[in-house]
Amino acid sequence: MSNSTPPNTPVLTEQPEAKPGPSNLQQRVIYASIGAAMLLGSVWYSSWTFGLFFAAVQVKMLLEFYRMMRADGTKPAKWIGVAAGVIVFGLVYSITHGFQQSPDLFGYRQGATVYPALTGVSEETPMSLWLVSAGGAAYGWLVFGAMLFVVLVLKEIVGWPNNGRPFANIGATLAGLFYVSMPISFFNTVALGPTGYDYRRIFGLLFLVWASDIGAYAAGKTFGKHKLAPSISPGKTWEGWAGGFLLTLAMGWGLSLMMPDVPLTHRLIAAGVVAIFGPIGDLAESMLKRSVGVKDSGTMMPGHGGLLDRFDAFLLVLPVLALLQLLAG
Known part of the structure; x- marks a missing residue:
């Protein structure tokens, strides 16, 4: 008889099966429900939460747009574009909401319109003042756009030749503002009724x-x-x-x-x-x-x-x- 002992046989233990994660449809429903709750809740609660929510939305949308532009080989100045987008949204929010709260500061009647410089003139306001205010608002936007272009050109000059196509980069940066920031800013004009935020x-x-x-x-x-x-x-x-x-x-x-x-x-x-x-x-x-x-x-x-x-x-x-x-x- 042999004195050798049989080799130890490893004991197999059953591993618990991993629980399957949510299906694609379940994921869609979950994230859609969360997103809808955040959207509707911020709009319903106050004009401030509405403004903050859509300001954040347009920032994320701009970043997504600039990411796609980089996939095409251009190099937009994304943080300059984002900063400009926030300024655009903030100005439209401030003008529309500020006008509704204090129309007397501009010589307009309460709840006249969300476009005070163009159509909110009162009967007592001289036509010359209306023209000046309308022209001043347009001129201010033109100056803002021109200075933004100057900043973008300076950035490309400093970075040349590492950034590739300078004016394609400038165009992509400005395209994000026209495609995303300006339209999203118009949520502010929709939100305002004759009695203010609605x-x-x-x-x-x-x-x-x-x-x-x-x-x-x-x-x-x-x-x-x-x-x-x-x-x-x-x-x-x-x-x-x-x-x-x-x-x-x-x-x-x-x-x-x-x-x-x-x-x-x-x-x-x-x-x-x-x-x-x-x-x-x-x-x-x-x-x-x-x-x-x-x-x-x-x-x-x-x-x-x-x-x-x-x-x-x-x-x-x-x-x-x-x-x-x-x-x-």
Whole structure:
């Protein structure tokens, strides 16, 4: 008999199975719910939380835009652009909100308009003063834009030749302000009614844009056959656009429950603007992403992309609404 002992056999212990994480759909729902709660809560609470929230949103959107520009080989001055964007948003917020709070400082009547320098003149204000105030406001913006250009040129001169194409870099920096900061700043003009800040106006705009997206998605999935812009966004169809248009108009009519003081004509005009220019804004951002070779503008919201992906429709809707407000006085 052998005295050798049998080798020890290792005891296999069962490892607990890793719990599966949330699915992509669950992630989308979770992050969408959190984002919607933050958005609606900040808009509802006060004009200050509204302003801070959208100032932060436009900063993140600008950074996403400049990141995409860098993917295309340009080198925008992102922090100069972000600083300028914050100034633009802050000035529009201060002018619109400050005018509503203290119109007498400018010689205007209370609640006249969100465009005091152009249409808020009182009967007692001389036409010469109105022209001076309107011209002064425009001149101030021109000086700000010109000085920003000077700063950007100086930056490129200091960095030459390490930054590559200097005027392409300047153009990309300024494009972010025109594409992101200025449109987002017009949220301030929408938020102000005749009696001051009114969260319902922002809620109404959000509901219109969401109705356009939901209607387009549902109709496109069900009836979509004819491509809307196949080279830009192959999934979009004319049938989807029509469904979004109809649901947006229906939402405009239904907003009477929340905004009974706003005439039906005004609500339907706003709905029409959203139904037309919202999808165009979405196509514009899709074109931008395809041109630089990226799938999403960012990764801030898993399953949803970046903030630029979420707010792209507003970038064309808001300037058109601001123009209509200006023309209506």
